[in-house]
Amino acid sequence: MSIIQLNQLKKQYSGNYVLKGIDLQFSAGEIIGYIGPNGAGKSTTIKILTGIIGDFEGEATVLGMDVRKNPLEIKQRIGYIPEQAALYEVLTPNEYLDFVGKLYQLDEATIYKKGMDLLRLFELADKADMRMNGFSKGMKQKVLLISGLMHNPEIIFLDEPLSGLDANAVILVKEILAQLKQAGKTIFYSSHIMDVVEKISDRIVIINKGEVIADGTFESLKSEAHKGSLENIFTALTGDSGYESTAHDFVDILKN
Amino acid sequence: MDKLLLKLVYLCRRLFTSQGIDFSRMMTIVETKLTMDKRRVYMNWKQKQQQKENANHLNSILFFYALMGIFIGAVLFAIPSLVLGMILIHSYVLFMMSMTLITDFSTVLLDTTDNQVILPKPVSSKTLFMARLVHILVYLLQFTIAIAIFPIGLAFFKYGAIAGLVMIVTTLLTVLLAVFLTYLLYLLIIRFSSEEKVKDIVTYFQILMTVLFTVGFQILPRMINLSQLTQAFELHWYSYCLPPVWMALTIEAFHNLQFDAMHLSMIGLALIVPTFTFWAMNKYLAPSFAKKLAAMNAGDGIKQTVAVVVVQQRKKQxxxxxxxxxxxxxxxxxxxxxxxxxxxxxxxxxxxxxxxxxxxxxxxxxxxxxxxxxxxxxxxxxxxxxxxxxxxxxxxxxxxxxxxxxxxxxxxxxxxxxxxxxxxxxxxxxxxxxxxxxxxxxxxxxxxxxxxxxxxxxxxxxxxxxxxxxxxxxxxxxxxxxxxxxxxxxxxxxxxxxxxxxxxxxxxxxxxxxxxxxxxxxxxxxxxxxxxxxxxxxxxxxxxxxxxxxxxxxxxxxx
Structure with a gap:
């Protein structure tokens, strides 16, 4: 029984198809890396799976439920961490966590305790009552991470989870994702940072221009592309191998 | 003040739950949004003082508006004509509400962080919609009360209970009109230009507002010759186009118990136009507005090229x-x-x-x-x-x-x-x-x-x-x-x-x-x-x- 299932998923914005029929199945307990260049349709896919966009073609089921029919139940059992550190900046971390926690129907005392403990782990405890508009992107991302995981979801969707985090936090988040996997959670995350995906993903799906162009373990993708690192596979698969000549031109123009 | 208004909402708890709305989640959202309102930097207030981190800017603004209300309310005593005084006050309410909405509420209206923060959470769209509505209502009521409480109080004092009560209604109707006007303006702007443009235009309104505030206080006392305002109000054909006139004549009708054809038609206009436009707005304008806003922020997939302002046309500037x-x-x-x-x-x-x-x-x-x-x-x-x-x-x-x-x-x-x-x-x-x-x-x-x-x-x-x-x-x-x-x-x-x-x-x-x-x-x-x-x-x-x-x-x- 697959935990996430997509059948002929299509999505258009005013006649423009950004997803052109995606077929995918994932089983519970996997870490799924969903990669593609900007505008490939990564975020759109995640938004459909998390019930944010309800207007699409094809079928999408999460936890055995249709995302169109039971969006609320799905949302209660999954966690979603958006990109670009989107949160209410004028609130403090504690206030924000309280707000989100209540929407997940956690009680106030639990939210506070969990929130503080988690903030402490992220070394943000001393900033728990400061407004977030002065926070760096990485700090906001940490708060977002906590807010999306506090209700202990079964599936975790992350959209570019590591963008803006400092090197230590990246290692910490990677470790947390690995531990979450140990605890039986399914993790679905999008990224364009290759080396991160390579190390922690059980399965890698590469999409480009709304279509899946590769799907498999890192090893299988590697043998497919006959090249060493995933970055090369990626460029080979997405046809973006013109970088070298671009770089050459760049330096050439500087000389004049 | 918002606490008081929220208590009123709590009283209506039954009403909400019977409509299938998740009351506790709704209140969580409303309360958070009101907290954020208090912390927002208000443009019209910015220059007046360095804003302190924890000061409640909203309350200072409300206080300031209430203070201005005393002066405006004094018009009722300065001008013998009930109608003329009421026209002035309603014009003031209409103007202040529209300006407040345009300059400050834009941040609420145009903020699409909501979509990213709340939509992924288990909140039904019905609850979210109602939370937004309640939030806007509380916000509007706060301002309405601040702007109009003294004028209304003075009207009670000078013209008695009936005029006062009718004035409460006409004030609320005026606020509805202001909301409609603001909405229409935004819709027009968004229809014809990009998000950056919207922010620019809002900036110009903010500038205009500051100018009017500062200049108004300098010039008005010199311009207004109170003796000219003592004459009786004359009804011209264009009065039928001016909402404050409808409102003022409605109050007069109830105060003098005059219900001739002219007054009745004014009462009719005063009641029907705001309610109708508000209904039309909810029914037709709001959905398309929401769609436009959503499209603005859809981000992934549709990178709109319109948003890029082409500045340089390679000609010499x-x-x-x-x-x-x-x-x-x-x-x-x-x-x-x-x-x-x-x-x-x-x-x-x-x-x-x-x-x-x-x-x-x-x-x-x-x-x-x-x-x-x-x-x-x-x-x-x-x-x-x-x-x-x-x-x-x-x-x-x-x-x-x-x-x-x-x-x-x-x-x-x-x-x-x-x-x-x-x-x-x-x-x-x-x-x-x-x-x-x-x-x-x-x-x-x-x-x-x-x-x-x-x-x-x-x-x-x-x-x-x-x-x-x-x-x-x-x-x-x-x-x-x-x-x-x-x-x-x-x-x-x-x-x-x-x-x-x-x-x-x-x-x-x-x-x-x-x-x-x-x-x-x-x-x-x-x-x-x-x-x-x-x-x-x-x-x-x-x-x-x-x-x-x-x-x-x-x-x-x-x-």
Whole structure:
């Protein structure tokens, strides 16, 4: 029984198809890396799976439920961490966590305790009552991470989870994702940072221009592309191998 | 106040739950949003005081509005005619609500963070919609109460309970109209332009609002001759188009128990138009509005090319032409052009500086017509006075303020670029910036006023104008030399500690005062050739001051 299932998923914005029929199945307990260049349709896919966009073609089921029919139940059992550190900046971390926690129907005392403990782990405890508009992107991302995981979801969707985090936090988040996997959670995350995906993903799906162009373990993708690192596979698969000549031109123009 | 209103919402708990709304989640959202309202930086309030982190700005604004309400309410006592007084008050409510909504509520309305924060959470769309509605209602009611509580109270006091009660209703109807007008405006803007444009237009409204506030308080008391308002109100055909008139006549109808055809039709208009437009808005406009907003922020997938403002059409820009004339080196030119462009595009500069330009006509008006005689008489004898000095020198009072403002920018970190480049004469960055400010903000105003003076006084004042121009340039440069030197747009906003600020402002006033005094004395000496002689002297002095700026060393420039 697959935990996430997509059948002929299509999505258009005013006649423009950004997803052109995606077929995918994932089983519970996997870490799924969903990669593609900007505008490939990564975020759109995640938004459909998390019930944010309800207007699409094809079928999408999460936890055995249709995302169109039971969006609320799905949302209660999954966690979603958006990109670009989107949160209410004028609130403090504690206030924000309280707000989100209540929407997940956690009680106030639990939210506070969990929130503080988690903030402490992220070394943000001393900033728990400061407004977030002065926070760096990485700090906001940490708060977002906590807010999306506090209700202990079964599936975790992350959209570019590591963008803006400092090197230590990246290692910490990677470790947390690995531990979450140990605890039986399914993790679905999008990224364009290759080396991160390579190390922690059980399965890698590469999409480009709304279509899946590769799907498999890192090893299988590697043998497919006959090249060493995933970055090369990626460029080979997405046809973006013109970088070298671009770089050459760049330096050439500087000389004049 | 919001606490009180929320209690009222709690009383209606049953009503919400019976509609299938998750009450506790709804209240969580509403309460959070109200907290955020309190912490928002309110544009109209920004200049008045440095906002402290924990101060509740919203309450200060509400208090201020309530205070203004007392004065507006006093109109009821100043004007014997009930209808006229009510028209004024309802116009005021309509205007204030629309302006508040346009300038401050835009941040709420246009904020699409909601979509990313709340949509992924288990909240049904019905609950979210209701939460938004309740939030907007509480927000509106807070402002309505602040704006109208004193006028309504005074109406109760003067015209009795019936008029007062009807006025509560008409006030609410007026607020509905204001909401509709705002909505319509936004819809039009969004329909025809991009998100950036919307923010720009909102900025212009904010500027307009600040101008009206500051100018209104200066001019209105001088303009309103209360004796003219005592006459009875006359109904013209166009009164049927003016909502405040409907409202006022509705109150009159109930107060005098007059229910003739005219009054009945007014009551009809007062009731039907706001409710109908509000209904239409909810039914037809709101969904398309929401869709437009969603599309704006859809991000992934549709990268809208419309949002990119095409600035440069590869033709030579005005600033480049002017910088060629005004500047002596490439570095200076570069500072000239960057200042020119940024001052035209940076929102916070525009908000801080442009309203102060409105003071120019206000002060000229006050100085020229201060004598207490009526305007027509002053105008008649204007050409025999030397009032043109005001026209020539008032602009500098506000334009020199730009020197302080131009140092600040939200993107202040970007000024690293000056420090990393091989700038041999950093003073040229400062002088280029000053030249740009002078040419961009002073010259047009001066030329315009010069035109006015030519019309009133004739060609005899050309020598005065020429002298005044160099005199102004000299003053401007004195101020520029006296203030601490900053590179353009290099300072973090809200760090205006400036201990010696008052002293410097005084020095600036003295400098301008002295030059005006000299000019005045020169006129008194009746030696017209003296002005022609002294103008080049001032020009030369200005040149020396520019040279001094150009030769500033790095250690003389504050970071």
């Amino acid at each position: 005005l600033s480049q032409t002017l910088s060629n004339i005004a500047c002596t080196s490439l570095i200076e030119k570069s500072a000239f052009e960057v200042t020119w462009k940024m001052t035209g595009r940076d929102k916070s500069f525009k908000l801080q500086f442009y309203p102060s330009l409105a003071y120019i006509p206000v002060f000229i008006f006050i100085f020229v017509f201060k004598s207490g005689k009526d305007i027509a008489t002053v105008w008649q004898y204007l050409s025999t006075t030397s009032s043109y000095l005001f026209f020539f020198y008032v602009p500098m009072l506000t334009v020199s303020g730009s020197i302080m403002i131009v140092a600040f920018n939200e993107n202040y970190l970007a000024s690293w670029v000056y420090h990393s480049l091989p700038v041999y004469k950093p003073g040229e960055l400062v002088s280029g910036m000053m030249k740009s400010l002078f040419v961009k903000f002073f010259m047009p105003v001066f030329l315009l006023l010069f035109g006015v003076c030519l019309y009133v006084w004739g060609t005899a004042i050309i020598d005065d104008a020429l002298f005044a121009l160099f005199n102004n340039l000299f003053c401007f440069l004195v101020v520029a030399n006296l203030t601490e030197h900053y590179l353009p747009f290099s300072r973090q906003p809200n760090t205006q500690q400036q201990s010696g600020k008052f002293l410097k402002a005084m020095l600036q006033l003295i400098a301008i005062g002295v030059t005006i005094g000299i000019h005045f004395l020169l006129i008194k000496t009746n030696l017209p050739w003296l002005l022609w002689l002294l103008a080049p002297v001032m020009a030369f002095a200005s040149l020396l001051l520019i040279k001094r700026l150009q030769n500033l060393k790095w250690y003389q420039i504050a970071i």
